[in-house]
Amino acid sequence: MERIGLTGGPGCGKSAVRKIFSGFDGWCCFDADAVCHEIYEEKNSPFTKLLVSRWGKEVIGENDLPDRKVIAEKIFDNEIERQWLNSILHPEILMRIEKASAALQNIRFVMVEASLLFETDWAGKMDRIIAVWSAPEIQMKRLLERGWTEGHARKRIASQISADKKLEMADFGIINNGSLEALYEQCLQLDRNLKK
Numbered sequence: 001m002e003r004i005g006l007t008g009g010p011g012c013g014k015s016a017v018r019k020i021f022s023g024f025d026g027w028c029c030f031d032a033d034a035v036c037h038e039i040y041e042e043k044n045s046p047f048t049k050l051l052v053s054r055w056g057k058e059v060i061g062e063n064d065l066p067d068r069k070v071i072a073e074k075i076f077d078n079e080i081e082r083q084w085l086n087s088i089l090h091p092e093i094l095m096r097i098e099k100a101s102a103a104l105q106n107i108r109f110v111m112v113e114a115s116l117l118f119e120t121d122w123a124g125k126m127d128r129i130i131a132v133w134s135a136p137e138i139q140m141k142r143l144l145e146r147g148w149t150e151g152h153a154r155k156r157i158a159s160q161i162s163a164d165k166k167l168e169m170a171d172f173g174i175i176n177n178g179s180l181e182a183l184y185e186q187c188l189q190l191d192r193n194l195k196k
Contacts, residue, residue, distance in 0.1 A: 001101065002109050003125065004194070007117035008132035009163035010156050011142035013176035013183065017132050018113045020187040026108035026195070030100070033115070035093045040066050050088055090120045109194065118161050118169055130190065131170035133163050135177050 006021075006029075008014045015031070022029040039047050043064045051059050051066055055074055061067035075082040101110045117123050134142070143153040157163075167173045172193075174186050 001104070001107060002127045002194075003101075004109050004111045005117045005123060005126035005129040006111050006113040006132070007115060007129065007166055007170070008176075009134070009139060009160060009166065010115065010153070011139040011146075012132045012134040012163055013142075013174075014113050014115070014132050016176070016180070016183060017130070017174055017187060018111060020184055021109075021111050021191065024187075024191045026106070027111060027191075028101070028104050028107045028109070029111040029113065030097045031113045032093050032097070033113075035096050036089060038096075039089065039092060040068060047088065047092065054084065086116075086120065090116075090122070094122060094125070115160060118166060123169075128171040128194075129169070130172045130174060131163070131166040132174045132176050133167045134175075136163075138177055139163065 006014055006018055008017075018029045018031060021027050039045070042048070048060065048066055051071070055071075059067055059070050059074070061070075071085070075085055097110075097112055101107075104110070112122070112126070114120070114122055117126070117129065123129060139157070140150070140153060143156075144150065148156070161169075172190055174183070174190065176183050
């Protein structure tokens with residue numbers, strides 16, 4: 001089983017690529033963000049207890065689940081707190097993906113979509129890495145269509161390694177400036193190359 005990391009800047013189209021690959025034979029695809037959401041949805045988990053011991057009960061909402069808005073405020077513009085949160089979240093996410101992967105049958109490739117693949121130590125755990133790239137103006141247009149403000153979009157883009165650099169660091173690149181059909185064709189070609 002080969003581990004394929006999938007990354008790219010915000011609005012570059014990582015999720016679209018993951019969805020395409022999940023339809024190909026021999027692939028199982030995971031979304032690190034979705035696993036992260038699962039962790040946040042568990043009451044009285046070890047994760048929740050760590051949050052409370054670090055920041056107090058104010059980070060737990062009325063439903064006894066971690067309050068993502070309050071947590072976002074704690075880590076916003078605070079690199080130390082952001083790194084601490086990532087240091088407990090990232091290993092847990094990866095462990096859950098590894099556990100789920102171990103139970104798979106007839107799967108040749110496990111794809112892990114993660115925005116912060118290079119920013120965390122995950123890159124070294126992948127056999128190969130695919131980066132999705134889009135021109136900055138297209139990337140911005142997509143983020144604004146999501147309802148983000150330009151300021152928020154710029155801040156999110158700046159908080160990661162640039163899409164250009166990710167493309168440079170990856171084993172394979174997918175350029176997502178055009179139609180879904182064009183994107184599908186690139187994914188199909190890459191699937192064939194990897195299977196060779």
